[in-house]
Amino acid sequence: MELKDILQRLMTEAGDTQNGLADATRVPQPTIFRILRGESRDPRHATLKPIADRYGITVAQLRGEEPIEHWPTAPLPVAPEAASIRPYHSLDELNPDQYVMVDRYDVHLSAGLGNIQWVINQKDPLAFRARWFQHKRITPEHCKALYVRGRSMEPKLEDWDTVLIDTTQKDIIDGEIYAVCLDDQFYIKTIQRIAGGVLLKSENPEFENIEVKGEQLDLFRVIGRKVWRGG
Numbered sequence: 001m002e003l004k005d006i007l008q009r010l011m012t013e014a015g016d017t018q019n020g021l022a023d024a025t026r027v028p029q030p031t032i033f034r035i036l037r038g039e040s041r042d043p044r045h046a047t048l049k050p051i052a053d054r055y056g057i058t059v060a061q062l063r064g065e066e067p068i069e070h071w072p073t074a075p076l077p078v079a080p081e082a083a084s085i086r087p088y089h090s091l092d093e094l095n096p097d098q099y100v101m102v103d104r105y106d107v108h109l110s111a112g113l114g115n116i117q118w119v120i121n122q123k124d125p126l127a128f129r130a131r132w133f134q135h136k137r138i139t140p141e142h143c144k145a146l147y148v149r150g151r152s153m154e155p156k157l158e159d160w161d162t163v164l165i166d167t168t169q170k171d172i173i174d175g176e177i178y179a180v181c182l183d184d185q186f187y188i189k190t191i192q193r194i195a196g197g198v199l200l201k202s203e204n205p206e207f208e209n210i211e212v213k214g215e216q217l218d219l220f221r222v223i224g225r226k227v228w229r230g231g
Helices: 003-014 018-025 029-037 045-054 059-063 130-136 214-219
Strands: 099-102 104-110 115-120 126-129 143-147 162-166 177-182 185-194 197-201 210-213 220-230
Touching (some): 018 045, 018 130, 099 130, 162 177, 185 210, 197 214
Parallel strands (some): 104 143
Antiparallel strands (some): 099 126, 177 185, 177 220, 197 210
């Protein structure tokens, strides 16, 4: 089997989508797409290593150079089955060994990019299954929950949606959503690389995109990447 066929079977067996695999491995979705299409026949070892690690195999097995004796099954579920969903009335009811609490924050900027102050927005944090973080390979302590303000990112993000930002994921992946600062302004935008800079893209066509080039790049800072959204 070729690389593209092996990867397709691994994804099918595990129930992974291209975007899901990209989120879990931080390998850009366009790269995964090109591998599956057979357009990228000999990717770098560094590209394949996180994919191989996700499925518990070696890079040589992923390339088809060595046999895979035991194909992996589906990874840990992101959400519980519908039958297991139950309401809770207090965070005290949740098992601390199974759930992780993430505080909601407001971002306050003082003196431009020099100081970013994280201010807890409310007392009750968000409750996530610990297994969700394990599945995503994300460290909860590096995450912050923020409210989305405004309509510029509709329909992907609605006004007053909550997003979870991983503050360790600062490397830009084209087409992903990030929390960023530009001068003394805070944005949650889709980012695309352009010649000489980046584009902060508004998903709502009623709002303009923002080009960041030249000297503006000195005033630009990535806070983190969106890894979850809730209405």
